[in-house]
Amino acid sequence: MAEVAATFPGERINLGEMVDAFGDRAFGLLILFLLLPGLLPGLASVFGLPILILGVQMGLGFSQPRLPAFVARQSLKRADILRFTEASSKWLGRVERYVRPRPGPFTTEFGRRVFGWLSAYVAIMLxxxxxGTNGPPAFGNMVMALGLIEHDSKAVGWGIALTILGCAFATGILIAIGWFGVEVFNYFM
Known part of the structure; x- marks a missing residue:
């Protein structure tokens, strides 16, 4: 990510420029990058829409992201990108020690499609x-994204398992909130 920020000398970098710079790793890197600020309260819904678009495209089998013009024009401050990269580099460095190229069933086209549809579901949770509905699904999706970036089937598999568990947890919370809301409504009516 720091290399991409260094490539663009301007004060702001738009998402369309990032897609071009990332090449074949664009889906994984963009989803990972969008998930980091998505963990902050209040920002999750803002970053959820681009993740949803990327996830659906992957699920449909696109080889590279095609962002709508209004999303591609969205820009981030170069300084913010560098700050996020610096803040996350410690823990990403630790995780990357375990992630390395390992071909397998989750590095195939089928695995990429599974990654895409699960990312779309995570985006809906965001x-x-x-x-508590943001963190658990997003963490699993981050592990999947790291595996996708490094072509590590084992990491993608672990990420899929963590994402499914996180999404089940978040869905359970949302169902409980909905049920409670209906019960309160019925109580007062």
């Missing part, structure tokens, strides 16, 4: 408001 967009919907609910206490």
């Amino acid at each position: 967009i919907l408001p609910g206490p």
Whole structure:
């Protein structure tokens, strides 16, 4: 990510420029990059829409992201990108020690499609408001993204398992909130 920020000398970098710079690793890097600020309260729904678009495209079999013009024009401050990269480099460095190229069933086209549809579901969890519904699915999706970037089937497999568990947890919370809301409504009616 730091290399991409260094490539563009301007004060802001738009998502379209990032897609071009990342090449064949664009899906994984963009989803990973968008998930980091998505973990912050209040920002998850903002970053959920681009993740949803990317996930659906992967699920449909696109080889590279095709962002709508209004999303591709969205830009981030170069300084913010460098700050996110610096803040996340410690823990990403630790994780990357375990992630290395390992071909397998999750590095195939089928694995990429599974990654895409799970990323779309994670994006929906990020967009919907609910206490504790962002972190668990996003963490699993980050592990999947790291595996995708490094072509590591084992990491993608672990990420899929963590994402499914995180999404089940978040879905359970949202269902409980919905059920409670209906019960409160029925109580007062």
